[in-house]
Amino acid sequence: MKPSHVLNLLPLVAASPAPVHPHPGFGNRPQPAPGLGDLAKKAGLKYFGTAVDNVVLDNEKYTSIAFNYSEFNQITPANGQKWMYIEPSRNVFNYTLGDQIVDPSKDAGQLRRCHNFLWHNQLPDWLSHGNWTKTALLSVLENHIKHEADYYWGDCYAWDVVNEAFNDDGTLRQDIWLQTIGPEYIEHAFRFARKYTSPGTKLYYNDYGIERVNNKSVAIQQMVKDFGKRGVPIDGVGLQAHFTVGRSPSYTEIRASQQLYTGLGLETALTELDVRIELPDNANKTAAQATVYAESVRACVDEKRCVGVTVWDFWDPVSWVPDTFPGWGDACLWDEGFVRKPAYYAVADMLRKAAGGRKGE
Template sequence: MKLSIFAAVLAALPLATSSPTWGPGKGPYGPKDKYPGLAVLAKRAGLQYFGTAIDNVVLNNTRYVSIAHNRSEFDQVTPANGQKFVHIEPQRGVFNWTLANQVIKPAKKARQSVRCHNFIWHTQAPEWLEFGNWTKKELVSIMENHIKVEARYFYDTCFSWDVVNESFNDDGTFRETFWYKTLGKEYIELAFKFARKYTSPRTTLYYNDYGIEKVNNKSLAIAELVKDFIKRDIPIDGVGLQGHFRMATAPKYEEISASIAQFNKLGVETAITELDVRIELPDSPEKKAKQAEGYANAVKACVDADDCVGVTVWDFWDPVSWVPYTFPGWGNACLLDDDFNKKPAYYAVSDVLRAAA
């Protein structure tokens, strides 16, 4: 539990309605002569961690790696892709730990914690799994074996697991994925039961999704799932609000706070798990300032919540962001620009954390 003594002051600040200029000594919270790393500030603000996702495609860039594994900046690491089904079990019963370990081993050496992502998702599944003509019994067996082997391999590594990822449509209905078509909505329950059976008792188990940073049909449906799980003693410890925002329409502080609260009041923790704020190109100083608001509002909402435990940015360097490849015409979604310069968004996050410390 954490309550910021500056909550009332921060709530009155115009983060969601104006465009202040952020930079060294220019933040809305007063001058400062140096900036500790974001993870250092996050701990002071009451969060358990401030982390980043890391993808394998950039591990040959020594400057990137030095920042990614700087524990004062990011004290938690999430493998962006290396633990997904397609890479972990590319053939049935054949497991490959290479991509995951390329991220996790340096993180452990740097004494960073590891947030693991993910066991079950309908995307980035190997063809043998997605297009197999499975009976219900066969698919349940495949699921359990995959979770068992991966969970045991990373048993002492993962303080938290995204057990199931993105199972709901925006209207609150279940996605008709290959998991759902064969197993029905029970597949989510089964995944959490298997995860609890094979992970460390200390590992927190999360449901993770995007577009739930406001109270809407999707977030309400997930809240009902959580409520049902708790009522029936199905193991679930947290809900991850991904936080993939568009600069111009990023949710306001009050909206994110309300969504976090709807899960926290059910008795589960929350986290911002994949934060980035994409800009419609070409970029401009005004767009950067608006982007900074989006970042600041999300971090502030987590800091001020009773049981939002941490924030993970979905990588920190613009050239390796997933955004341009997924959303043509959009980009520059991260905290650092092409030349590793800290953007206004970085200083906005730093200011929020500093004010809450």
């Protein structure tokens, strides 16, 4: 979920804008059923979803899959709700890119994990280069959350309130928020989010590299414990799950990491799952990828407080991976020809098996 991919593709947004309100039937065309969304619900999850970026909304084959409820019953706007697009100038709000994804997902009856209120990245220049006092930046943060939460009132099952605030060693990331406001900026963001989002909205902390028990995942656990003691609102922790064939955490490791948070009463989700392969691909790598996908989803299914899985897009040509990790790719469930990969069928088979196991509950 790094910015390089979307920034490189931004001219396509301007050249080929998608309609905010899709034409009738958008996302409702016949697809093989049951899809992953249907299977996930039968297996006990709330959803199986995908992130969607604006750069591909003019591709009807893509949108017929992305906004098909049977396949994906949850959608995350990959970039359209981030600060640089929502508030490009101070107190000037533009929801166009967010709406291009939220509107058709609402038409399709899909849930939305909205993403995100606060991040150190993809900030507009007026914010990142401003000369802020603590009081002024807190006011900017509250104003931004207030307006975006109000605009998407009732539209979001969950919000990623704070994204990627920790370093791998468990310390807080040095950024404009920490340097100007101090560590309490995270608490303020969650309190603002609870104040302004619609009742029942789940508030998440979201990060990568926390799918094992390590310095980072334990530091987040300590933050959550502190929040619980002091009444700071937080409902869940998102494990991004950007994995690599040959280096991915095991089923057991993912379960153990989730339990750092579910043991405190929070829900979890795999929020940005993809599994990259060192290119060129081959049958052995593809088979290993399928195993990683299936075991990762199984780790969510088997954790009672894990509510769902979101893949970070489903189609290889729009994956963020090749731009960010040269020499790596093929990270998604569909290949460039919109053919489902072995990973898709491995996940589907695992979900069917899990659903069968629930019959005796």
